Amino acid sequence: MAELESVRVAYGQALAEYGAKNPNVVVLDADVSASTQSHYFASKFPGRFFNVGVAEPGMVDVAVGLALGGKVPFVNTFAFLLAFRAAEQIRTCVAYSKVGVKLAAHYGGLSDSFDGPTHHSVSDVAAMRGLPNLAVVVVADGPEARLAVPAVAEYPGPVYLRLNRNEVPVLFDERHPFQIGKGVTLRPGGDVTIVAAGVMVSRSLEAAEELRRAGIDARVLEMHTVKPLDVDLLLTAASETGCLVTAEEHSVVGGLGSAVAEALSERAPVPVVRVGLPDRFAESGPYFALLDRYGMAVADVVGAAKRAIALSGDF
Amino acid sequence: MAHTVAPDVNRDTYHTEQVVLGLEKRARALRRAVVTMVYNAGSGHCGGSLSAADLVAALYFHQMQIDPTRPDWPARDRFILSKGHAAPVLYAALAQRGFFAESELATLRQLDSRLQGHPDRTKTPGCDMTAGALGHGVSVGVGLALAARLDGATYRTYVMLGDGEIQAGVVWEGAMEAAKFGLDNLTAILDFNGVQLDGMVADVMPVEPVVDKWRAFGWHVLEIDGHNVRQILDALDEVPKRHARPTIIVAHTIKGKGVSYMENKHTWHGRAPTNEQYEQAMAELADPEVSRG
Numbered sequence: 001m002a003e004l005e006s007v008r009v010a011y012g013q014a015l016a017e018y019g020a021k022n023p024n025v026v027v028l029d030a031d032v033s034a035s036t037q038s039h040y041f042a043s044k045f046p047g048r049f050f051n052v053g054v055a056e057p058g059m060v061d062v063a064v065g066l067a068l069g070g071k072v073p074f075v076n077t078f079a080f081l082l083a084f085r086a087a088e089q090i091r092t093c094v095a096y097s098k099v100g101v102k103l104a105a106h107y108g109g110l111s112d113s114f115d116g117p118t119h120h121s122v123s124d125v126a127a128m129r130g131l132p133n134l135a136v137v138v139v140a141d142g143p144e145a146r147l148a149v150p151a152v153a154e155y156p157g158p159v160y161l162r163l164n165r166n167e168v169p170v171l172f173d174e175r176h177p178f179q180i181g182k183g184v185t186l187r188p189g190g191d192v193t194i195v196a197a198g199v200m201v202s203r204s205l206e207a208a209e210e211l212r213r214a215g216i217d218a219r220v221l222e223m224h225t226v227k228p229l230d231v232d233l234l235l236t237a238a239s240e241t242g243c244l245v246t247a248e249e250h251s252v253v254g255g256l257g258s259a260v261a262e263a264l265s266e267r268a269p270v271p272v273v274r275v276g277l278p279d280r281f282a283e284s285g286p287y288f289a290l291l292d293r294y295g296m297a298v299a300d301v302v303g304a305a306k307r308a309i310a311l312s313g314d315f
Numbered sequence: 316m317a318h319t320v321a322p323d324v325n326r327d328t329y330h331t332e333q334v335v336l337g338l339e340k341r342a343r344a345l346r347r348a349v350v351t352m353v354y355n356a357g358s359g360h361c362g363g364s365l366s367a368a369d370l371v372a373a374l375y376f377h378q379m380q381i382d383p384t385r386p387d388w389p390a391r392d393r394f395i396l397s398k399g400h401a402a403p404v405l406y407a408a409l410a411q412r413g414f415f416a417e418s419e420l421a422t423l424r425q426l427d428s429r430l431q432g433h434p435d436r437t438k439t440p441g442c443d444m445t446a447g448a449l450g451h452g453v454s455v456g457v458g459l460a461l462a463a464r465l466d467g468a469t470y471r472t473y474v475m476l477g478d479g480e481i482q483a484g485v486v487w488e489g490a491m492e493a494a495k496f497g498l499d500n501l502t503a504i505l506d507f508n509g510v511q512l513d514g515m516v517a518d519v520m521p522v523e524p525v526v527d528k529w530r531a532f533g534w535h536v537l538e539i540d541g542h543n544v545r546q547i548l549d550a551l552d553e554v555p556k557r558h559a560r561p562t563i564i565v566a567h568t569i570k571g572k573g574v575s576y577m578e579n580k581h582t583w584h585g586r587a588p589t590n591e592q593y594e595q596a597m598a599e600l601a602d603p604e605v606s607r608g
Contacts, residue, residue: 026461026465047465048465052491052492052495055485055488055491055492057485057488058454058485058488058489058491058492059454060454061451061453061454061457061458061485061489062454062455062457062458062461062492063458064444064451064454064458065455065456065457065458065460065461065462065472066458066459066461066462067458068393068443068444068455068458068459068462069458069459069461069463069465069466070389070462070466071462071465073458088448089451089485092445092447092448092451093444093445093451093455096445097435097436097437097444097445098437
């Protein structure tokens, strides 16, 4: 098993570090700074940190005002609260108004596993992806979270940055070519392409190893930016491998899988098999066991790859 | 009604009769433009635009530090029309103040217009914030006021609220934020006209006691007649004297003010006048004949 690192701690420390470089960065939290790790920034720059209490919609609007006043605000709270409780604020005052608020969406997917479905966030990417002008980024590990902080801050527009609560396998280092809007080919392969984001990137790489042992050559793309989607990279993969699998820690409705299927169905229709949470809520439990139980095991990716290949034979 | 402007303001000399008469005249011009825009567009919100006209006239033609040749001037005062459905009065003020040609007002709500049904900061010169979905202005104003403080800038942020709007819970999130952060560079103005889309505010969802509510949330509260220009100017002058607290001016107004058949009628929250109604409104909003002796 690869080395593990906490994504949220990597993010929190990177934000505090970047705050020293960019004096315009301000940080907001809604009474969960000990969870989101925005406390690192708060203790370093108390004058640039604003805790609004349990008031997520108000927090997003305050961030809008700060951005209008020339600041680069990072808003921190749980993903489900941003994407749903503050959805109208994000729609009207961030996306429609084209205001450069940076929405740090913590505890994405099932990563707040023991707290249960009230705290899981399995539909947020679907909700945020539907908003014009808003970029949606899902990081895979701690090093990528560190790279994402300056990239998101300097991106010309608002960004929904989805983060993981837990220690997850470390895949990358500081040389990882992270650029918003550009997918990354992690592994070449000609039989099938696995398009993954978040914690499912490491599981997809494991699946590719397993497929290799079965004689199947799987390409793995890391699609950390769900929007704007790197369609060119997908079209190349579709033409070269003839079928795709998507793997994400999200409902199979509306997330990365839907985005990939939408893009390809109009330009290069090939089989796309989606791995993710079936259209349902999960339950409390240990994180990796929950992923395994709810459709996001390595074996699910392997099975999906085989199905995609079988389907492409019928094309 | 209680008029709580502090007595240390010398209102006899501070605002000359000329300034007051000029702003009253300006408010009539704004009202005529509002009714004309909505009449031309065939839809839009007269009632809440007319109730706010005197307040908007005082802000845009007297109080706010703004420069029509530089709509993005960083040091300008900011105005957020949180009750965004009153867009016509904002557009009328921006045009008459010189941010764009008054002829453009005729494009309200039409294809390719820079004047959307509700304010869009990315389209309209001089519009500081997009609004229309109710409830956002106080918190956005809090953010602007915090940014000003971080930069050591002296600009003020004004937020105009509707009385139906303050039924939205998120308004009170903003009220708490402004008090916690001690934002004495933030001024809210409540256009308290008592009428909302479905009927009287007191029937739809009572908001009283408004003054007590804002005081309890830590705000400095002024209560004025929102159609009395002298009281409006006195209140706006008094605001910067308060330190470490945000201020709200509770302005008692009449929905549809100035057009007799619209006054206090919720049915005129959002609809356009007929030809005859338009002619009558223009006659009622005309400047009085000046006797030349």
